[in-house]
Amino acid sequence: MVQHVIVVGAGPGGLTAAINLAGQGFRVTVVEKDAVPGGRMKGLTLGRDGEYAVDTGPSILQLPGILKQIFWRAGKQLEDYVTLVPVDPNTRVHFWDGTHLDTRRDLERMGQDLEKFGAGKGRALQEWMEDGRRKYALAYEKFICTNAGSLDYYAPWRLAPTLRFKPWQTLYRQLDSFFHDDRMTYALAYPSKYLGLHPTTCSSVFSVIPFIELCFGVWHVQGGFRELSRGMMKCAQDLGVTFRMGTAVERVRTEAGRAVGVKLASGEVLDADAVVVNADLAYAAQKLLAPELREGSRLSDGALERAKYSCSTFMAYYGLDTTYADLPHHLIYLSESARRTDKDALEDRTVDVEDPPFYVCNPGVTDGTGAPKGHSTLYVLVPTPNTARPVDWAKTEATLRERIPKMLEKVGIKGLREHVKAERYFTAETWRDDFNVFRGAVFNLSHTWMQLGPLRPRVKNAQVEGLYFVGGGTHPGSGLLTIMESANIAADYLTREAGKGPLKGWPYVPPMEDAGEQAPLRMARSG
Template sequence: MKKYDVVVAGAGFGGLASALTLQSMGLSVALIEALDKIGGRAYVENSKGYLFDRGPSIITAPFLIDDIFAMSGINREDYCQFVPVDPFYKVVFHDDTSISHYHSENKFLNEIQNISPEDIEGVKSFFDQADKIFQKGFIELGDKNFSNPFSMLGVAPQLLKLNAIRPVYSMVSRFVKSEKVRQFLSFHPLLIGGNPFRASAVYSLINRLERAYGVYHPIGGMHALATAFHKRFSELGGETFLSSPVETVIKNNNGLFEIITQSKHFECQNLVVNADMHRFVKTVLKGDAYPRKLSRKLNRADLSMSAFLMYFGTNKQWPELCQHTIALGPRYKELLDDIFIKKVEFEDFSVYIHIPTRTDASLAPAGGEVIYALVPVPNLSSKTNWEEYKPIIAQRVRKFLEEKFLPGLNNSIVTESIFTPLDFETTLRSHLGNAFGLEPWLMQSAGFRPSNSSPEIEGLYFAGANTQPGAGLPGVILSARITCRLLAKDIGAQKMPALLAKLPKTFSYVNSI
């Protein structure tokens, strides 16, 4: 049984970022992944030459990624190229009116002018408020760990003063009157599995993050970024074990973790869990490695929504569409209630349409298109029979896309793939098929989320969507940064004082805003 300084369980972006960071600091790291490829939710499927990215579809805050590669001694650009996407996305309403979000504030305000000219000044005021929240919630607190809710007491008054505690939709409604503009400025929590009517206004910083630094696409798709992380990790001596789901973790008599898979055993001083937290804590951690208080906390936790995903590889293109389109249905709050509260099936829906071949032709055969359609749906606590519902909703989505956005779609499909909440549960081992971890509402944000470092089990750490700061690619990368800093601090005093010196003390991008 080989001994490592650290074992990282799960090769999603949180695990990849953690593994590369820790290996760069001179620790010996093993990366264990249940699937046959790296990436976790960013898994890639190659079907007849069409590359389907399963998970994240955009990059914001690229400097967070660049920091990790720079720490390893190379430039990210030498491993993975990012290209800007503008407009960032287009939101299309049920009556076919739309708002495109451009990097240029003037171009964006012209879009608002076309929809609701009386809301121009209100939008500017919202931007000012979102900027203040961004400065506090992201720049000052983005990579800070709160060990418990009481550790937030120092910042709570400032967030209260900024009205950052009230729901996003409520905060937006203070500034604008048009329901369409309210929906446009409030939908962002859905990108990380949150309900705009429940998620706190802290998440308005996502809008500011986009405007500050833009939206990007990695050439080769999101899996190309996962591959870049893994390539550099391997170059530095990191070891990876694929198709190796972790079955049991215990602590032995020497206080070391023993990680048991079907074919291998590993031993380590420190364990970083990037797998689904609920499943890992409840079914994998045993004996002295089992965090009882965390387990009880997870019993009470609210999980995020899930997603119904359809992927199309076509022999036809639709160059008039932008890369990211969000089609909102006739109901907004009512639909969100169906998804998050009632957890029922529904006939109408909203859908996010991603066409990465608009920017990156390498993802499809010549003249073809890769299309990714995501419909937010309840997680499996809804009791929906997905074996029966899958063909019903699939037909509705195809019909909607054909009639409203992609004429000729059905006759141009070369290959198709579907991923349901049931697949999230079985393939990705995600509890109740959740797509984004814990639902990001006020009592499950910051210090109310599980800590990146276990206060119960020495040497146990967490990275990814279920810990701090939360879901979304920037959140997951920040979680890895927080986790590695805590781990380095815990072992650096006795073993490697230089560890802490290698981690960035402040964000490298603060002065670029």
């Protein structure tokens, strides 16, 4: 009987698992190598006295009802731990031709803006949204909040209703069939990069992601996403979870084909009835699981080598003695190279330091907590290859450090260099070495057809009883939303295994009637 569960890693996946499991009456111990929670979402401080605080990874929360539901299920209120703030516009996307578009939840306003790209584009948006409304609940239920634990996932009776999605169509084709303009198509298809794909290689089923962003909005966490990490840890502690921080796990221990605990890097041994691994899946498989436990599976060394991984990111974090209050919170620049479809571009083989696409987070416009008054922070994300490619990372860092201030002028950020008071940079090697991310591929396994659903490494490990994976590397995928769902899936397996029945209130598809809500969100209802 499962009573005590060890969770390896206090990233978003591990924290969600801990809240879920403690809320259902399990004894939970989280073992985290870092001193602070959050993993890629832990944030960092800059400046001599740490006067600037920046997020390191996630900056956009989609579908906040899912997070709210996780707290509710454990008998807690999200609002007691964090405050969510809607961001408007969602994102300002600058294009290769010098034009730009603000995507936003106010569809009427966005539709009016779209008319400047050509008559009828506002109407095209309405039609695309209508198409999305017809698909959303079905897509969420069939592809995201399901455990994909067997090939039944592909059963015709299950998937037949989804044929209307034309899943064989690419995201590019799907969007282009409505907008007939690459600017709109690429603006809405931008999440494909974070799925390890390109709009022309990504299935149209992922149109549910831009739909969710336009329908439910994009959300910021007051105090930054690092505050979400801390809030989730506090909630877990209030539920009785024990945290062993600054404690690296060296091995998952097994006996007679069952996970029985972990061995720490210090040599200490911890016992448990089940182990939930949140550390990056490909890293954890290779470093924490003995090879004989993975032979012949998707987690064998050979399979992990052959798998396809996402790009990595070059990150620039700045503390500034100025603010960019007239610019939006989220800015994207899509250079001409965002439209490249040659193999080098599609497979993220080379670094583009000439005119790369990039993303900028300008949180000070929503939330002044990360910097002293009159100051602000920025983070800049430039997609790069992961460490499987032969890149001179020191040279790449030196070049991008020097060029980013000039590049930022393309999104209206002028004179950055003279305002920088503190700065820090990450390359793919930082993600690999400091965050234990396999190849520094920060968005994990790509979401190709061969790495989706039951073909993606599963939440419940088939080789070792009582071993579960949560986080971006497993089903359903690599964003915060899907990471939280992986932890819901793990908790559903464990509550059943412990004889407690299915996980309370799951599966849960946030209803579209909640889409118009601004903070504070009302109590999410159980499914």
